[in-house]
Amino acid sequence: MLVSAKEMLTKAKAGKYAVGQFNINNLEWTKAILQTAEELKSPVILGVSEGAGKYMCGYKTVVGMVNGMLEEMGITVPVALHLDHGSYEGAKKCIEAGFSSVMFDGSHYPIEENIAKTKELVETCNKLGLSLEAEVGAIGGEEDGVVGGGEVADPKECKMIADLGITMLAAGIGNIHGKYPANWPGLRFDTLEEIQKLTGTMPLVLHGGTGIPADMIKKAISLGVSKINVNTECQLAFAEATRKYIEAGKDLEGKGFDPRKLLADGTAAIKATVKEKMELFGSVGKA
Numbered sequence: 001m002l003v004s005a006k007e008m009l010t011k012a013k014a015g016k017y018a019v020g021q022f023n024i025n026n027l028e029w030t031k032a033i034l035q036t037a038e039e040l041k042s043p044v045i046l047g048v049s050e051g052a053g054k055y056m057c058g059y060k061t062v063v064g065m066v067n068g069m070l071e072e073m074g075i076t077v078p079v080a081l082h083l084d085h086g087s088y089e090g091a092k093k094c095i096e097a098g099f100s101s102v103m104f105d106g107s108h109y110p111i112e113e114n115i116a117k118t119k120e121l122v123e124t125c126n127k128l129g130l131s132l133e134a135e136v137g138a139i140g141g142e143e144d145g146v147v148g149g150g151e152v153a154d155p156k157e158c159k160m161i162a163d164l165g166i167t168m169l170a171a172g173i174g175n176i177h178g179k180y181p182a183n184w185p186g187l188r189f190d191t192l193e194e195i196q197k198l199t200g201t202m203p204l205v206l207h208g209g210t211g212i213p214a215d216m217i218k219k220a221i222s223l224g225v226s227k228i229n230v231n232t233e234c235q236l237a238f239a240e241a242t243r244k245y246i247e248a249g250k251d252l253e254g255k256g257f258d259p260r261k262l263l264a265d266g267t268a269a270i271k272a273t274v275k276e277k278m279e280l281f282g283s284v285g286k287a
């Protein structure tokens, strides 16, 4: 059965490790992540963006697939199904469809509007026992002239949003979605420390986990990050393994064209990536 992310993240924050959110795109992706979590006895959060939700034929399809897998695969570790970067409407749809966790990303709204909308969703989620992630936007917004620096949140705004009763808070600390540019100056630990001081026991979320060096990830966890989102890295691993399979001509040998064979190497590559991340985040054996 799907669970809210609250308990697993509270434990992670207290135990100084992080739970990975791995975004899913289809059946193979979901199966690979769940298998790895079960093998490593790690709690896990399955992330679904609105785009991926659409691709998988809607949130109800996703809920049906994930619930079916939890049962048929005999999954015993805590699993949360979480909307990633949800709009206000998207969050409501996912709640209706049976997600156990949602993110409302109001970071592009003025802070007052972000607060008002987040507050409303806090009430709904509390009533239903679901976890809610909120996000605070960047300082100034137009500071992006600093090429490749990533967004940095205002710690005072973080405190305002955290006090609304959300479960976990995403705040920019120089992190970036997708691949990091070569001139990236690194995470802003000064900002993270300030946010952590103001928000206390609130689990903090690090988005854009792909390509952040391991020592920075460990330091971020020591400073209060208890959920780390991984998406691009699994995609790159899947694409590379699948390309190698095709380039080696394996799809032309025997029944190598069978999708169960064609996608097997890519799926194994996702498993290896998830394992590596769970080990780095320290969530192995914490289920």
Ligand SMILES: [Zn+2]
Pocket (backbone or CB within 6 Å): 085, 177, 207, 208, 229
């Ligand atoms: Zn994100």
